[in-house]
Amino acid sequence: MGEMPTPLAIPLRGIAANPVGFAKAVPGSASTVLEVRGFEVRLGEHGVAIVTDVSFDVAAGEVLGLVGESGSGKTTIALGLLGHSRRGLAIAAGEVRLNGVDLLSIPARQLRNLRGARVAYVPQDPSAALNPALRIGIQLREALSSHQIEARAIEARLADILGEARLEANVLRRYPHQLSGGQQQRVALAMAFSCRPSLIVLDEPTTGLDVTTQRHVLDSVRSLCCLYDVAAVYVSHDLAVVDGLATTVAVMYAGQLIELGPTAEVFSRPGHPYTRSLLDAVPSPERAHVLQGIPGQPPPPGRRPQGCSFSTRCPWVIERCRMEAPTTQSVGNQQVRCHRASELRGSMERKMLVPTVRPVTSKASLLSVEALDAFYGDSQVLFGVDLTVDTDRCLAVVGESGSGKTTLARCIAGLHSNWKGKLRFDGQELARSARQRPSVALRRIQYIFQNPYTSLNPRHTVEQIVSQQLRQFFEIKAHERAERTRAALESVSLNERYLDLFPDELSGGERQRVAIARALVVEPEMLICDEVTSALDVSVQAVIIEMLRSLQQERHLTMIFITHNLALVRSIGQDIIVLRDGRVVDRGPSEAVLDHSDEAYTRQLMADVPRVEL
Amino acid sequence: MLSRVLGGGWVLLAMAFAATTLGVAVGSAAGIYAAYVRGRIDGLVMRTVDVLLAFPQIIFALLLVSLVGPKLWLIVLAVGISHLPQVARVLRSATLDLSERDFIKVLELQGMRTHRIITKELLPNLVSPLMVEIGIRLTYSIIIISGLSFLGFGPQPPAANWGTMINTNRVAIVANPWGVVVPALLIALLTIGTNTFTDAVARVTIGLERRTEEAALLESAPT
């Protein structure tokens, strides 16, 4: 990859994600830059409410972390801070005051002059937000020249911001597709900071980046915010990232702000049950604990209940919550939208259950891989990979993007056939591709795909999808097929109601559970899970991980768990191998590898994982 | 007289349906199969498509009809074949996209046979491009067949046909304007009607898949 961190970019640090030298600013100590009051967005001018009653302040030098799961409305708010709404949506009410000027009520021309100059935006996906037809230089210069900065000053400023964002001058001549993901995001950062705005809005700028790249980008964000004393709003679904960066945190649920306060206090003594539940779902890279998912799913716009929108999933729900929508109340330094805030804050205990792991009885290996070389066309992606997976155990395969971890899984499953070496399953050699393997071998190894949005045929019902698998491997009567289908769905907590639904009627988590049921219904011995939670929200991820763990224990499954997320390994993997550029660089029991590895790369990865400090 | 005129419409419509069925059935079968199995068969299909595309549609039909004579079945066959390359291309690109999806990989891991994957799993997901193609090809069939008639290579008398009527009556257009205006209006009504109807059907199917029309349109364009 093109990430060449300069020495400046690697401040040595231990567990803390906040490097020495960049102290968190104290809220309230500086002048307020942004005031949001009663902000509301609807589907069309008078349609269904998407985001309602959002109010908060951000001061100069302060970073506000706006966290929430998908569909909570956080991107809608982020864009609203620039007076913008996506096609079909309309800002229906409220004020967004930037240094006292309400962006929602000024003429379009004036708003245009403020955008880019006083308030800047860093997009989630720079590969889509940078114009593919224009060189980087043009895209950086136009941001400056359109805001009346003189031609001579522009070149000097360009040199400054490239240095600040740790970019080489030659990126100016390049097109976006010629840069790596990390470089693209730095360009977007440089662009946003170029006019020295007083407010900067960052919309999940590190999604999709590897942990090390993510840390470098976060370091840049932190130092730039500090250097120019700007107010920043950092939107993220990742609580750990926000914890390391934000002075204040705002938690979104179903289009509302449900908790707001200093990050350390909110995360250590949350006042809202949803914040508590969200924190319990986050896997920790330090210690294994049972992940607590949140059952159910957030109500979509238009179907939000009349009372508290979290009441349908809240463990602390009382009658009043269902009848009456709570208003925001102050508890200590926190603003909480909950009837029971003062009573619950700090008293909702953190459930840190340690997972029970059944002692391993046999030490026989079920799968062995010897000297595996894999290729895509002419380029080699795996180099002499050796590994064994013991019966009944879960092997986690960890690596960054491009490390070859998915290719390894695909070779074992027979989806990728361009490889050399030996694969042995239960003593039998496996043929190169699934097409050449006998039906029995195919049944015994089942594969679960990363993205549940593409792994289910959108034209078939849940029942068809699961029973189809049975039809392929067993010659059994229709009623028995129906029976087993039902049982398999039951084992992933999906009742009969789901049988006739189509995939697009299901949430992401439910889809992934159907995919698991489809694998389990044919009673496999080995399960290959390829990044199965990376497309899901953290509260859903927790549900899926716990489900997989208990299924593995109950059914004596041997599992290969592919992931880029080291914190997850702690919760599910018993053994671990670390892949880097197609080679195994580290291996062993997961505790040993994660806690005291001799391998520098593994230690670096561990150090770069963002984490929630408690 | 009126029934004779309207009868010409029925013949035209029936021929257009037959040509469309032939072109879309064979073209999509070739396109889908080539895209799914890839390799040499794909190369062969695509080269054939390239060669067929080098004949403008109406000229291909003209060529074939000129050799054997304006027989009804031959016109249907010629127009049908002239649709093949476009249909095959569109369905091929739609299938290429689809066969990379994981739900197809799942079936390969089950060892499901190719023809079953194509008919039971791919085909239901290709309804919307198929509907679009049927619509376009039906309109084009009517246009080409009536064009051939106008050029004098349509179904021969006694079968009444609008294109021929226009061609023979247009010399006397000033003396007897209705001889030209009526059949021209009828053809216009028929093609506009067909196009509007099939366009609506296509929009509904695209809408059901929740894609933007623009994206679907750009995909349907052969590139």
Add this chain to the structure above:
Amino acid sequence: MVVVTGRLTAKRPHPIAQLLWRRAALGVATLLVVATIVFLATEVLPGNAAYAILGHTASRARVIALEHQLHLNRGIFDQYWIWLTGLLSGRLGDSLANGMPVWGQVEPRLVNSAFLVLVSGAIGTVLGVGLGALAALRKDSFFDHASSVVFLGVAALPTFVVAIALIILLSTLVFHLLPAVSMISPGTYAWSQPRLMVLPVTTLVLIIVPYMQRMTRAAMVEALESDYVEMARLKGLSERRVVLVHALPNAVGPTIQVIGLVFLYLAGGIVVVETVFDFPGIGQGLVNAVADRDLPVIQIIVLILAAFYVVINILTDVIALLATPRRRIAR
């Protein structure tokens, strides 16, 4: 992998050169196959071509004479070889209808048709792209909806119906502004009588504009609703700059593909238009040759059109590639 420093070490052939070579080779192969098919179709399939041409009442002597002229007395491979080498060396043979050299008849027609296609294509492109871009910029406005309804209707009309409608409207029944036929005096070319060009050009333009408008609109809407255009707006750029600098360059690639398709469509469209207006081009020439069963003329015209297809295809691909940095420049 990303090259961070230095220029691309270009051992690989340049993408454009590579594409040109590949497409040119494929094009030549395509033409060869087309030539073979045309040969087989016109000379072998329909039984005895001499009888087919002369009719079944022809005298035996005339049939034998014609068979000689067409080399029908040789084996099929010999016939093919004679025909192909003749084609490549420019000896295209004589017309069966009047005994004159084929090229002498086809060449002036080719020039007229080329002029017709070029003029209609140029006008149609300007109108179609302009109207499409305008509709995209005013998406969901009255203009957008109205133009899409009108064009949906016009797009469905067969060429000869449009031509007849124009004749009725402009040169016979309603107004008498323009000549209903475009019989260009022999020995002169089409551009010397511009009045005669108006109706054929208008017909072709009306036929191609709806398609161009629709596709340009789609490409432009796609670009305008992209993330990078949203980003450009959030950077505070003027709407003018957003459209001209950010959206437009990304709509150029797909639009060029559409322009190529339209020119290919015109190659078929001239057949009907030239017949309706008695315009002396290769389209009318083909229809006459088909009616006369004038095989050498049919062959040469079909091959010209196929060559046009191959050339236009290569041109569109190369220009579209040049207009798309993402595809033009390797990482």
